[in-house]
Amino acid sequence: MKLYLMTDLEGVAGVLDFEEWTSPGNIHYHTARELLTHEVNAAIDGFFEGGATEIIVCDGHGPGAIDVTLLDSRADFLRGWGDGPWPLCLDNSFDGLAFVGQHAKAGTEYGHLCHTQSLHHIDLAINGLSIGEFGQLAMCASELGVRTIFGSGDEAFAKEAEALVPGIETVAVKRGIRSGTGEDLNVEEYTRFIDPAIHIHPIRARERIRAGAVRAVQRASASDFGIIPLTPPFERVTKFRPSEEQPKKTISTVTHPTSLIAAMNLPDEPVGME
């Protein structure tokens, strides 16, 4: 079984906020990269124990966050997206798609550092179904016939993944503790709104991820799950929050007659909203 492992930083246990943890130059960015890479290694170890034969780790956080010097040497490493950019170099040579360090979509109640693409996004929906970064790649994978089998991140992300991909194996490593969606906040307010969470200790988070990764591969070998049904045509609607530069909410609608991946690759066309 050949796996594509997508990684992100905001869903890792111990990664606390945007201000000090998630960008190059932040005081704790180096520590955040270590925490992510150890979670990724826990997943790799579990996948191989479960029966995986090949794993490509994709460094998906915006500025990059995998510390390749710490990465399990059995895995290969992908950075840079090629044409599209969707589906991010995923193709039908893979048997499964997995996620580590993933956060929930923008506006999720009890999400931690939840966002979709950027903190400017209020929502992204395909044919009326609101999805986040997980859903976007999982749907692209489904169009290619690649199953989505595993995801770790915060608890709100785990619920989002289970709702979209019945049967997926998930592991939650922290839990956001504030209610409300923050829909009416501007970018600066929303960035602070999604900070509070209770984290599992990183050592225990890795143990859970490793065990979940074993189960995911074993279950995927024994049963069929992980493909999201897709019905063309595909309409992608994206809503953006106000910011200091753009004081109104904006909305973009693009459509493609046959391909979700092509719809994801169309440029946004934002227009002002009330």
Ligand SMILES: [Zn+2]
């Ligand atoms: Zn992300």
